[in-house]
Amino acid sequence: MHKRSTGSSDETLAAGNGLLDRRRFLAATSAIAGAMGSAALPAPASAQELSVDPWMKVPGAPFVPYGQPSRFEENVVRTWTTVPGTTGTGASRTPHHLLNGMITPNGLHFERHHSGIPDINPDTHRLLIHGLVKRQLIFTLENLARYPMESRIAFIECGGNGQLLYQRAPAQVSVQQIQGQVSCAEWTGVRLAVLLQEAGVDPKAQWLLAEGADAAGMSRSFPLAKAMDDALVALFQNGERVRPANGYPMRLLLPGYEGNINVKWLRRIMLTEAPTMTKDETSKYTITLADGKSLQFVFPQEGKSVITHPSPGLVMKEPGLYEISGIAWSGYGKIAKVEISADGGRSWAQAALQEPVLSKAVTRFRLPWRWNGGPAVLQSRATDDTGYVQPTREQMIALRGNRTIYHSNAITTWSVSDKGEVKHAYA
Amino acid sequence: MPTRKPVLAAVAAIILGLSAAVAADGPDLGRVVTAQEIAAWSLSVGPDGVGLPAGSGTPKQGEAVYTAKCVACHGEKGAGRPNDALVGGIGSLPGDKPPMRTVGSYWPYATTIFDYVRRAMPYNESKSLTNDEVYAVTAYILQLNGIIGENDVTNAQTLPKVRMPNRDGFVTFARGK
Numbered sequence: 311m312h313k314r315s316t317g318s319s320d321e322t323l324a325a326g327n328g329l330l331d332r333r334r335f336l337a338a339t340s341a342i343a344g345a346m347g348s349a350a351l352p353a354p355a356s357a358q359e360l361s362v363d364p365w366m367k368v369p370g371a372p373f374v375p376y377g378q379p380s381r382f383e384e385n386v387v388r389t390w391t392t393v394p395g396t397t398g399t400g401a402s403r404t405p406h407h408l409l410n411g412m413i414t415p416n417g418l419h420f421e422r423h424h425s426g427i428p429d430i431n432p433d434t435h436r437l438l439i440h441g442l443v444k445r446q447l448i449f450t451l452e453n454l455a456r457y458p459m460e461s462r463i464a465f466i467e468c469g470g471n472g473q474l475l476y477q478r479a480p481a482q483v484s485v486q487q488i489q490g491q492v493s494c495a496e497w498t499g500v501r502l503a504v505l506l507q508e509a510g511v512d513p514k515a516q517w518l519l520a521e522g523a524d525a526a527g528m529s530r531s532f533p534l535a536k537a538m539d540d541a542l543v544a545l546f547q548n549g550e551r552v553r554p555a556n557g558y559p560m561r562l563l564l565p566g567y568e569g570n571i572n573v574k575w576l577r578r579i580m581l582t583e584a585p586t587m588t589k590d591e592t593s594k595y596t597i598t599l600a601d602g603k604s605l606q607f608v609f610p611q612e613g614k615s616v617i618t619h620p621s622p623g624l625v626m627k628e629p630g631l632y633e634i635s636g637i638a639w640s641g642y643g644k645i646a647k648v649e650i651s652a653d654g655g656r657s658w659a660q661a662a663l664q665e666p667v668l669s670k671a672v673t674r675f676r677l678p679w680r681w682n683g684g685p686a687v688l689q690s691r692a693t694d695d696t697g698y699v700q701p702t703r704e705q706m707i708a709l710r711g712n713r714t715i716y717h718s719n720a721i722t723t724w725s726v727s728d729k730g731e732v733k734h735a736y737a
Numbered sequence: 738m739p740t741r742k743p744v745l746a747a748v749a750a751i752i753l754g755l756s757a758a759v760a761a762d763g764p765d766l767g768r769v770v771t772a773q774e775i776a777a778w779s780l781s782v783g784p785d786g787v788g789l790p791a792g793s794g795t796p797k798q799g800e801a802v803y804t805a806k807c808v809a810c811h812g813e814k815g816a817g818r819p820n821d822a823l824v825g826g827i828g829s830l831p832g833d834k835p836p837m838r839t840v841g842s843y844w845p846y847a848t849t850i851f852d853y854v855r856r857a858m859p860y861n862e863s864k865s866l867t868n869d870e871v872y873a874v875t876a877y878i879l880q881l882n883g884i885i886g887e888n889d890v891t892n893a894q895t896l897p898k899v900r901m902p903n904r905d906g907f908v909t910f911a912r913g914k
Binding site for chain 2: 393394395396399424425438439440445446447448449453454456457458500504505507508509519521525526527529577578580582584586587588589592593596597598600601602603604605606607608609610642713
């Protein structure tokens with residue numbers, strides 16, 4: 311920790327290149343405001359007397375049944391890429407550079423579809439539990455609505471999120487393009503363990519197959535221990551019914567596990583002795599190493615973070631005080647610490663973690679930064695409560711190589727030029 | 738008002754491998770269904786062949802299905818483009834160069850081809866092929882990869898016995914290893 315006073319204020323530096331102590335943000339802000347007041351800055355040349363805006367003079371718009379964001383927020387949207395020859399197979403990304411907090415609005419939650427979004431009639435949808443059970447059971451949505459429910463805030467991250475970091479050169483795209491396939495919502499539904507208890511699990515059962523009702527019948531296997539631990543049949547997303555793009559009328563939520571296995575449009579769960587070895591757990595979502603072997607069943611997403619403010623696309627107009635902010639998450643538990651560097655990893659300052667800090671959920675972090683107008687290299691590094699530390703890109707590639715697109719959790723680097731331009735970089 | 742504790746106790750009992758006789762406080766509203774009732778829903782096929790239906794196909798029969806239904810996306814003889822290549826790449830997995838992961842070089846089980854084609858292909862009309870057609874196109878893809886012969890037949894007995902080149906190429910992930 312670099313503890314020294316700057317010449318112009320009482321700000322305490324927590325690390326190099328202007329990173330301030332996370333506990334001093336309010337104090338520093340008031341000191342600056344005071345300094346600015348006493349310096350009697352000249353009024354801008356264009357200063358005019360404030361006028362009363364037109365919307366204060368006539369009644370506003372009428373009620374609408376379902377609210378939408380301001381028309382001035384039209385650029386806050388998902389972007390997507392599709393598989394050739396399709397309109398609905400591919401992935402969309404959350405615009406993290408335009409959001410704040412820990413919860414992703416439902417209309418901006420990332421999506422990954424393998425054959426578009428099915429238009430499911432909830433009255434005819436069924437959930438079947440069969441295979442190695444004493445009683446094969448089928449549930450309607452109406453049935454499930456009577457079950458005891460619980461809510462948990464959980465991130466879902468595509469197993470392929472961050473894959474651009476495996477490329478040899480830093481892709482010059484936004485944080486949305488690089489890390490937009492992670493989102494976080496409050497999911498409410500029925501514990502899968504309760505339904506399995508009613509079906510009666512055969513002692514031979516070790517795995518479950520989950521299958522969706524989309525045209526691809528997307529299916530994945532996962533261990534019984536996870537089903538009994540914290541799996542949820544989610545019916546609600548941020549208080550409203552799960553959106554069609556996220557699995558309406560029900561999806562599997564396996565907190566912390568790679569997105570693909572949180573099967574949407576859940577229609578069938580089959581208990582088995584061994585994995586079914588579906589297409590998406592053999593030919594995809596596996597990591598080929600240099601020796602030719604491939605890692606399979608890489609379930610939890612590792613500890614990870616990324617700075618969303620500032621991030622590429624943004625131009626910082628003038629030197630001064632900024633808040634560096636971003637998101638951190640771990641599929642193994644809670645975020646314990648996020649550190650930030652403004653000098654490419656030479657020195658680190660600990661960011662403030664915004665409450666609530668929840669297991670397997672996105673945690674927002676914040677740190678004040680006095681940008682002096684010079685070049686800076688911004689990084690964030692998460693540590694989770696198992697002690698796991700987010701690796702550098704070099705460390706990640708040393709471990710797994712770069713012949714995969716999956717489970718990229720390396721530190722993402724933004725360079726800030728002396729003109730205030732923020733770009734993706736490799737440190 | 739019932740508390741949530743019985744559920745948690747039941748879950749804990751299951752995790753600990755204790756008797757499953759502990760009652761959960763779910764209202765038990767699931768309807769018991771028979772195997773016959775759910776036959777049309779049981780689309781999955783395991784590597785041991787469980788779930789494979791009656792029927793059969795040969796590579797030659799599969800070539801006709803492929804030409805009619807698959808070639809537009811997967812190219813001549815499974816060479817790929819605009820979508821995934823199905824053939825080639827055997828031996829490309831180790832090393833520094835990008836591996837060519839196809840059905841032939843990468844998929845560990847032939848049963849997965851049947852499972853996936855039956856549930857998801859052709860893309861614009863999934864679940865439209867007959868079981869014989871799925872067996873046949875599976876045979877064609879295997880034969881193009883040199884894994885089975887021109888006159889071999891795929892069916893519920895033969896398919897699980899097909900030895901895929903990358904059958905032993907997967908390691909179950911363990912954190913820290």
